[in-house]
Amino acid sequence: MLAWLGSAKPQYDRFILLDRxxxxxxxxxxxxxxxxELHFYEDALEAFRFLEKNRVGVMIVxxxxxxxxxxIARDDFLQMHEEVIARVEQCGGRIQGAFYCPHRPDEKCRCRKPSPDMLFAACRFAGTGPGRTFFVGDSPSDMEAAANAGCPGVRLLRVASKETLSLPISEPLFPTLLQAVLSIYGK
Ligand SMILES: [Mg+2]
Ligand SMILES: [Zn+2]
Structure with missing residues (x-):
């Protein structure tokens, strides 16, 4: 597991975990x-701003x-990581930590989702419990990881993946990250 931890201890009461x-x-x-090849969703940048304004700490898994x-070359990976952190900050948001699994499935590591290991690591760093930490992802393995960790899972289904609508899906489903976070924290 590759872990990047933001400066100091996170100063938030609530946290959300995001797939990238x-x-x-x-x-x-x-x-x-x-x-x-790194193109941000505009709604996602807006979601980061909303989360920071509402004092919800964000971590990437x-x-x-x-x-x-x-x-993916290591240098390119690191550049992309730094760009995500920087771009989110430019937009008024903040990322507290990022956890990445670099392994192939055949390496049988412990961290690759749907393993809950990275979610646990993120919660430990934040000093929070998985049960009160939402995890937003767009793939079935994200929802499996959420279930394995005991996090409430929230599934994104962006336009390009509409064909999966025919699958039986039990989680709440949103077309954008902004709509997902507004639904969770907007009340
Ligand atoms: Mg994904
Ligand atoms: Zn791994």
Whole structure:
């Protein structure tokens, strides 16, 4: 597990965990491999601003098997990580921590989602319990990880993945991250 921890101890009462690709930035079937392929969703940037304003700490929990598949260079990965942190801050948001699994499925590591390990690590760092920490993701393995960790799972279904609507889905479902966070914290 690759972990990046923001400065000092998080000073929030509530936390939310976010998947990265397909939630914060546009995903690609051949992996998001470099800065040139990192395109942010505008609603996601707005969601970060909303979360910071409402004192909800944010942490990223992301599988990045492209690293150990040899498709994403370490330097490119780090550049993308730094760009996410910087861009979110430019937009008035803040990220407290980021947890990445670089492993391929065949490496049988302990951290790759749907394992709950990265979610647990994030909650431990924040000093909060999984039961009160939402996890927003866009794939079935995100929802499995949420269930395995005991986090309430919230599923995004962005326009490009409409075909999966025919699948039986039991989690709350939202088309954008902004709509998801407004539904959770907007009352
Ligand atoms: Mg995703
Ligand atoms: Zn791993």
């Amino acid at each position: 690709d397909g939630v914060i930035n546009v995903n690609r079937p051949d992996y998001v491999k470099s800065l040139a 992301s599988n990045q098997s492209g690293i150990n598949r040899g498709l």
